[in-house]
Amino acid sequence: MKLVEVKLITRHVFFILLAATARAQVNPEMCRYPLGMTGGQIQDEDISASSQWSESTAARFGRLEFDNGDGDGAWCPDIMSEPDGLKEYLQVDLRSLHFITLVGTQGRHADGMGNEFAQRYMIKYSRDGSNWVGWHDRKGRQVIEGNRNAYDVVLKDLEPPIIARFVRFMPVTDHSMIVCMRVELYGCEWLDGLMSYSIPDGHQMIYRGLDVYFNDSVYDRASAERLTKGLGQLTDGTWGLDDFLHSHIYGMWPGYDYVGWSNKSFPKGYVEMIFEFDHVRNFTSMKVHCNNMFSRGVRMFRQATCYFRSGSEWEADPVTFRPTVDRMSQTARFVTVPLGDRTASAIKCRFHFSDLWMLFSEVAFQSGSAVYNTSLTPRKPGHPTNTLPGDDPTHKVDDSNTRILIGCLVAIIAILLTIIVIILWRQVWQKMLEKASRRLLDDELTARLAVQTQAFSFHHSSLSSEGGSTSNSTYERIFPLCADYQEPSRLIRKLPEFAQSTEHLGPSTSCKGVTAGGSDSAPHYAEADIISLQESSDSSTYSITAVNMNLFAGTDSSMKEFPRHKLTFKEKLGEGQFGEVHLCEAEGMQDFLDEDLSIEGNNESPLLVAVKTLREDANKNARNDFLKEIRIMSRLRDPNIVRLLAVCVDSDPLCMITEYMENGDLNQFLCNLRLKEAADEDKTEQEENEGKSMVSYSKLIGMAVQIASGMKYLSSLNFVHRDLATRNCLVGKNYTIKIADFGMSRNLYRGDYYRIQGRAVLPIRWMSWESILLGKFTMASDVWAFGVTLWEILTLCKEQPYSQLSDEQVIENTGEFFRDQGKQVYLPKPACCPERVYANLMLSCWRRNAKQRPSFQEMHAQLMESLA
Numbered sequence: 001m002k003l004v005e006v007k008l009i010t011r012h013v014f015f016i017l018l019a020a021t022a023r024a025q026v027n028p029e030m031c032r033y034p035l036g037m038t039g040g041q042i043q044d045e046d047i048s049a050s051s052q053w054s055e056s057t058a059a060r061f062g063r064l065e066f067d068n069g070d071g072d073g074a075w076c077p078d079i080m081s082e083p084d085g086l087k088e089y090l091q092v093d094l095r096s097l098h099f100i101t102l103v104g105t106q107g108r109h110a111d112g113m114g115n116e117f118a119q120r121y122m123i124k125y126s127r128d129g130s131n132w133v134g135w136h137d138r139k140g141r142q143v144i145e146g147n148r149n150a151y152d153v154v155l156k157d158l159e160p161p162i163i164a165r166f167v168r169f170m171p172v173t174d175h176s177m178i179v180c181m182r183v184e185l186y187g188c189e190w191l192d193g194l195m196s197y198s199i200p201d202g203h204q205m206i207y208r209g210l211d212v213y214f215n216d217s218v219y220d221r222a223s224a225e226r227l228t229k230g231l232g233q234l235t236d237g238t239w240g241l242d243d244f245l246h247s248h249i250y251g252m253w254p255g256y257d258y259v260g261w262s263n264k265s266f267p268k269g270y271v272e273m274i275f276e277f278d279h280v281r282n283f284t285s286m287k288v289h290c291n292n293m294f295s296r297g298v299r300m301f302r303q304a305t306c307y308f309r310s311g312s313e314w315e316a317d318p319v320t321f322r323p324t325v326d327r328m329s330q331t332a333r334f335v336t337v338p339l340g341d342r343t344a345s346a347i348k349c350r351f352h353f354s355d356l357w358m359l360f361s362e363v364a365f366q367s368g369s370a371v372y373n374t375s376l377t378p379r380k381p382g383h384p385t386n387t388l389p390g391d392d393p394t395h396k397v398d399d400s401n402t403r404i405l406i407g408c409l410v411a412i413i414a415i416l417l418t419i420i421v422i423i424l425w426r427q428v429w430q431k432m433l434e435k436a437s438r439r440l441l442d443d444e445l446t447a448r449l450a451v452q453t454q455a456f457s458f459h460h461s462s463l464s465s466e467g468g469s470t471s472n473s474t475y476e477r478i479f480p481l482c483a484d485y486q487e488p489s490r491l492i493r494k495l496p497e498f499a500q501s502t503e504h505l506g507p508s509t510s511c512k513g514v515t516a517g518g519s520d521s522a523p524h525y526a527e528a529d530i531i532s533l534q535e536s537s538d539s540s541t542y543s544i545t546a547v548n549m550n551l552f553a554g555t556d557s558s559m560k561e562f563p564r565h566k567l568t569f570k571e572k573l574g575e576g577q578f579g580e581v582h583l584c585e586a587e588g589m590q591d592f593l594d595e596d597l598s599i600e601g602n603n604e605s606p607l608l609v610a611v612k613t614l615r616e617d618a619n620k621n622a623r624n625d626f627l628k629e630i631r632i633m634s635r636l637r638d639p640n641i642v643r644l645l646a647v648c649v650d651s652d653p654l655c656m657i658t659e660y661m662e663n664g665d666l667n668q669f670l671c672n673l674r675l676k677e678a679a680d681e682d683k684t685e686q687e688e689n690e691g692k693s694m695v696s697y698s699k700l701i702g703m704a705v706q707i708a709s710g711m712k713y714l715s716s717l718n719f720v721h722r723d724l725a726t727r728n729c730l731v732g733k734n735y736t737i738k739i740a741d742f743g744m745s746r747n748l749y750r751g752d753y754y755r756i757q758g759r760a761v762l763p764i765r766w767m768s769w770e771s772i773l774l775g776k777f778t779m780a781s782d783v784w785a786f787g788v789t790l791w792e793i794l795t796l797c798k799e800q801p802y803s804q805l806s807d808e809q810v811i812e813n814t815g816e817f818f819r820d821q822g823k824q825v826y827l828p829k830p831a832c833c834p835e836r837v838y839a840n841l842m843l844s845c846w847r848r849n850a851k852q853r854p855s856f857q858e859m860h861a862q863l864m865e866s867l868a
């Protein structure tokens, strides 16, 4: 079996297991799926409202980011809401209980025609459709800050989360504003089926003079001594810490995470809790999260006795469970109480004290599938049926189902174990190979180091002493994914379902083998290096390891120091963020170059060269980036890659001398040209010369061929450029194109980059979805950028890609590529581009699955073919 297949199976098995465990405990961080307003899974008839302004602003139009054409773009109530927000509402029926962790709202813009939105709103919810509860946050605030404009989606984490079937959004206004809303709910189905629990409210402990409150502070029904008919802290998905004085949630009082009772107040020695469910279920177990800090008089329960009820009477034979007493560990833990596959719609458990206090933070139930005799309401597509209490409880449990389920689980576990063994074995093997190749590389570098010129040796030591950083640590920043490239993935939080799917992407796994050094300036995202790629089928993990090389060891020995005084300044060619590019005459450069470096067809002396200098006041990172660019360029030899001829690094300012490309960068070059139409073909030579600002389609494709060829060369070295765009290609004589810019950003095209809170600067319009969302740069993401570059070429750089979208909208669009629900926007076909080039080439670069994108080799061949 291939590793790819193994990983896929693992992932599926993982999700199956995840789904199985989700039946017992909900993890609010994972449970963030859009529940169907946007995607259309929630049917129109399940969206209702107190009133509507007109038919075209009816409730069914209140779907976030959704335009079904016949509406006015949102739900708008008839009369303006009362200040207390209790009159008007948009109601969503989810058809079954859901655990809701997040809500999103948006206003009405109707493509510029509307400007109505709700600045503030409140939420009410219900589990049975008749008892409604007003949501409030953990500090008791009910009003939620909503939208500031008609366009942007504003997401609000519900803390605490809601367990409900019906949810109402109620705009709060001051009468001066018409409000309209579009909404989405995020969460997952509440498979526990628990509708309410009834418990005595928690007590107050005085611990060393400190007031510790163990009340159920988020219980969602009016509470007296005994809390009834509601849900609260025991089902909020938050588990208490070992030390009950501290809380997961910032700013909360001691004891906040737990509901707790003092033994003294219960003469019978136990606390009785009653759990009511949505319908009759077949219960396997109950999990109770208990504190066990016995040094402070808190211990998990000694015994649990549970009674079951399917109809109106409690059954006589309870299930009793005595957990092993733990006198060693004070860690809080889940205690699993087996419930013996009993069927019930309500469970009453008595938890017996074993110390002065008993503290619970979560209770969850695992119930197996049961087949009921009752006539179930027919299932609607996408909406599981929900039988509410009071429905006919007669039922029959199909034991064979349980057996099949157990059998399947055992089989899955066996497969999983086999897979893990195979993966581990492969990884060990891969590590051995990697080590061996690294050793080879080290040997090579050591050999090169031995033949460094004195100049480099001197510079090395001076650099090392500067700022006290070693060259190694400097170049650990080559792959700045950890510290700075996490930023793009923060944007994922705008895309809720993505946030959950990357939960398991911890920084340690996502940046395997990569260390990010400190950075005091915005690092350029386009830093590139020669990297080794471990093919990964799992798009959610990085598997790129940078070959961490010493700068000077890595610099090719043929890269000589050019005598600075032999450079004569002619004119300024351009400006970058960290320095300038000048056209210079280089006296004696031809003699100076090695034979293989002499520039074809240019024997003039002095030779015209482009000299890129680093500003003298550039900071250490910019300096390192500059030196890194030298190191990279010194290794590249290809007719379509701009060539580094020599360097001046002995003293400041640092300079790199590259071949001069007469026509500057491709973006500006094309921008000044006009497409030669068929009508222009008949022009005389003189007219042709006058019209030299024209370019034919085949010339444009010729340029793309050269870029594809340069990229083919880079990909043969496993080199990821990360910033392919017309602005980073240079144009020489006769439409010769060479790829440049291996590490510096420029001022001129600042608008092409997207800066996130002063951190990494990203050319998001050229970046693949996985580069933006996962920080993953591969050959396939270069292919994506090539598609955009081809689009720029064929539109003659007359506009920026996705010019009609703001940066934020581009990122939203990236989310659509990830979601792949057919809502992603592609760059349109350029007017001169034949349909087959657009469909077979350009669009294939933007395939969601990176593996399905073509290689540069294939694209080069395809473009050559289209030229023929």
Ligand code: AMP
Residues within 6 Å of the ligand: 573, 574, 575, 576, 577, 581, 610, 612, 642, 658, 659, 660, 661, 662, 663, 664, 665, 727, 730, 740, 741, 744, 745, 746, 748
């Ligand atoms: P840079 O930021 O270093 O990539 O360059 C800034 C600008 O300088 C580019 O947009 C080009 O217009 C110009 N430039 C850079 N390198 C060359 C070169 N080798 N030949 C001609 N122009 C160049």
